[in-house]
Amino acid sequence: MIELDAVINLETLVYVGAIGLVAIGALGLALSNHLFRMLLALGIAESGANLLLILSGYRPDATAPIIGYGPVGASMVDPLPQVLVLTAIVIGVGVQAMAVAMLVRVFRVYGTLDVRELRKRMELEVSTAAGMPVPTSEQAPAGERPLPPVPAYRPSYGPIQPRES
C-alpha cells in the first residue's frame, strides 16, 4: 500500500473536505431554484462550517477530552471547539425543522416550491394587498403559462381553502 501519510495528512484532508462542503453548499444555495433543495444545500454548508470548527481544535497524537478515556497522561485535543459544534449542530437542526414547517405551509397553498414562481406570486400578492396596479405583462417573461389566480386574502389560521388547480 502506498504510504499516503507522506503525501497528505489527516488535517489537510479534512480541511479540504470542510471547505469543499461549504463551497458546494454555497453553490447549491445560489444555483438551485427549488426551496427544498436549497434547504439541503444549507445543511451541507453548515456541516462544512462545523467540520472546520472541530478541526480548529485538533492536534495529532492527542486523545478525546474525557478524563480516563485515553492512556493516563496523554495530551488531549482542545475541548472548546467540540462544545461549540455541539451547540451549532442543535441550532442547525432547529432551524431546519422550522424551515420544513414553513415549506409545508407554503406548498399547501401555492402548490409549488420553485423560488422564481413563488417570488412572482409573492410580489403579486404584496402589490394587490397594497392596492397597487399589478405589474404589467411586459415585466412577465413571455412564453410561460399564465399565473394561477391569487387566493383571496384570508385571516391567519383559518381553515385552508382548497386551491383550484
Next chain:
Amino acid sequence: MRSIASLLFAGGLAFLLLALGAQLALGDPAMRVGAEYLRIAGPELGAANIVTAILAGYRGLDTLGELSILFAAATAAGLVLGRRRADAPRDPPGGLILRAGADLLFPLLVVVGIYIVAHGHLTPGGGFQGGVILAAAFFVAVLADPSRTLNHAAISWIEGLAGASFILIGIWALVEDGHFLAPLLGTGTMGQLLSAGTLPLLSVAIGLKVGSELAGLMADISDTEARDQ
C-alpha cells in the same frame, strides 16, 4: 449569468480559503484557553467528560441560548402550522413489522436515552444526545401508528418546566453564590453517577427540554394535514 456569477463566487471562496490554509498551521491549534480547560476543568467541576463540563459549566449561558433557540424554532413552527382540522386525513398506520418493531424499540430507546442523559458528565453524551434519542423514541411510536398522537398539553408542560428549572438552578446559584449558573453542591468523587454538583441536574433539564421540544416539533410537522385534495 447568475449561475456563472455563483460559480465564480463559490469557487473564489473555496480558493481563498484553501490558499489561506497554508497560513493556518493545521493540527497545531493555539490552545490558549483549551489547555487551561484541560488542566482545571476536571478538578474544578468534578466531571470526567470535559466537553460536558464546559457545555453546562463554563459555557452554560451558551447552552441556555441554544435551548432557547430550539424553543423559538418549535414555537415558530407551531405558529406557522397552526391547528390541524379535525377531519383532516391521516397517514395510514405502518405495516405490522413497523408497528411491532416500534413497540420493541420504544422502551429500548427510552432506556438508552435516559442512560445517556444521566451519564453525560462521565462518558460521551449528555443532555442533547440523550434528548434527541428520547424524542426519537416517542416519534417512532407516532410514525408507526399516526392515530396515536402525542399529548400536546403534556409536552408543553414538560418543555416549560424543564427550561424553567435550568434557569431557576442558575438563579439559585445567583442568590447563593452571587453568580448566575455557578456550580453548586460540591464536586463529589469524579467518576460516580452522583458527582459534579449541579451538572447532572442541568443535564437532565437539557435532556428533557431538547427531547420534548424535538418530539413536539416532529409531531407538529407530522400532524399537519397533507395537501388538500
Next chain:
Amino acid sequence: MLTWVALVVVVLMLVSAVAVLVLDNFVAAVAATSVVGLGLAVLYVMLQAPDVALTEAAVGAGLSGVILALALRRLGLWYLEEGDRGAAHPLVPSSHSDGRGGDHHA
C-alpha cells in the same frame, strides 16, 4: 492507514454532497444528505470528538433525515423512481398530481 480511511470518507462525503444538488429524485437526495452526516460522524471520531460524533450521528444522519423524509411526504416529493413522478405512490396516498414541484437548475 487511518489517512486512507479519511481519504475515502472525505471523497465519499464530497461526492454525496454534489449528489444532493444534482439528483433529480428527492428521496435519493435526502439519503445523500444522511450519507454526508454519517461521513461527518466518522471524521469526528477520527478527530477525537466522540461527543460530537454521537450527536452528529443522532442528529445529522438520524433526526434530520427523519424530518426531511417527513417533509418529502408532506410536499408530495416522495417518489422512488422517475416513472412514479406525480403518480400517487402506494406509500403516499395523499400525494397530489401537481405536487412534484419541478426542480430547475439554472
Next chain:
Amino acid sequence: MNQIVLPVVLPLLAAFLMQPLARVSRLAARVLGPVVLVLCAFIVARLWLNYGDAPFMVSIGGFAPPLGIVFYADHLALIFAFAVPIFSLLFWPGLGDRDSDASHLARRDALVLLLAASGTGLALSGDLFNIFVFYELAAVASFGLASLSGTTRALVATLRYLLISAFGSALSLVGIAVLYMKTGTLNLADLAQVTPHTLQGPLGLASFALMVIGFGVKAELFPLNGWVPEVYATAPARVSALLAGLVSKLAALVVLRLLVLVFHQPEASQLLLVLGVLSILTGELAAWRARDFPRMIAFSSIGQLGIVFIAFSIDGDAGLLAGVAVALHHLIAKSALFGLSVRWNGSLEALAGAARRAPLAAGLYVLLALSLIGVPPLPGFWAKILVLVGLAQGGSALDLLALIAILLVTAVEASYLFRVAVRLYSKGDSPPAGHAAWDLGVATALGAVLLVSTLGIAPLADSLRSVARQAGDAALYVDTVLPKTVARKD
C-alpha cells in the same frame, strides 16, 4: 452588579413558562410579557444609575475570563440593554387585537420575549461565540415574528430570509473557526490582546470579512440584504419596527465591537467602508423606485445603516461618535416611521389626502422625514454632519468617494421622502383610516424625543462623545475584563 444577567434570563424564563401558564390563566399569560419587560428595564436603569460611571464586567457562573463567558457593560451596552425592553414594550404586538386563540397569543408573546432576551444579550455579551448564539436566537425569533401574519406571502419572504440568514451564520462560523485556530480564545478582551500579533494580514481580513457578512445579514449590510424589502413588506408593521429599528442596530454594535477590539487594522475599515457605500447606493436608489410605503422605508433603512458602517470605518473616536449618533437617531426615527406604517401600509398613491384624516401623523411624518434627510436644526443633521466631517478629515480617495456618495443619496432621499409628504397633503378621495391610539402615541413620543434632543443638542453631544470614547477604548475593555491581578472566584 451580577443582576445584569437578569434582563437576559428573565424574558427567557417567562417565554418558557408562557404556554403552560396560558393553559392555567389567560389573563396572567397576557400580562406576563409586559410585566417582565418593565422589570428588565427597571433593573438595567437601576444598575446604570448605581454603577454606570465606569464600565463593569460580570462573569457568568463565576468562572474567571477568558474561561467563562462575560458580560461587559459600558455606557453604549447599557443604552442598548435599556432600549431593548423599552422598544419591545412600545411595539408589543399584543395590544389591541381580538385574536382569541390563547396558545397562538402565548406563542407570539414568547417569541417577542425571546427577541428581547437575545437583544439584551447581544448588547452585553463579551464572548464571540456567545454573541453568535444570541444572534442566532434573534434570527430564529424574528423568523417566527416575520411570518406572524400567517399569509403565504409572509412565509415565502420569511423562508428566503431564513436561507440567507442561516447561510450568513454558516459563513460567520467559518470566520470564527479561522479566528479560533489562530488565537485559541473567544473572549473579546483576550482576543484584543492576542490578535495584534497572531491574526494580521490576509487571514485576519478573511476572518473579519466572513464575520461581517454573517453578522451583516441582520444589519442589512450590502451582500446579504435581499431579504429586507420582502420581509418588511409582509411582516406586521410592529415587527418590522423592531427588526429595522432595534435588531439591526444590535448587529451593528456587534460589528463595532469586532472592529474596535479584534480586527483593528486599516484593511478591515476599508472593507466596511466599501460595503457601506454599496449599501447606501443600492438601498437609496431602490427606495426611490419603491411604490409602497413599507418598502420605501425598508430600503431607506438599508441606506441609513450603510451610513452607520461608513462612520464606523472612520479612524478614531470621531467615527465611533458619528456612527453611534446616526444609529441612535435612526433607531428612533425609523421605529416611529414603521409605527406609522401600521395603517399606511399600502401604495404611495393611496396616501393622498391622509393629512386631512390624520393631521398629527402627517405632521410627524414630515418631522421624521426632515430629520432623516438631515435638515439643520434636527438631530439627523448633526449626526450626518459628523459623518461628513469625519470623512473629509480622513481625506483618502475612498473617504472622499464615500463623502460624495452620501451627499448624492441625501438628494435622492430628499426627493422620495418629500414626494410622499406632498402626496399626504394633496387632495385624495379615499385616504387610509386613522391610526390606533397606541401606535400614534408611540410615534408621537418618539417624535417628541427627537424634538427635545434638538433643543438639548449640546449636552447630548457631550454625553454621546463620552459614550463613544468609552466604546472605542480597547485598553479600558481589556483592563476591565482581564484585570492584571486575576481575581479568581472566592
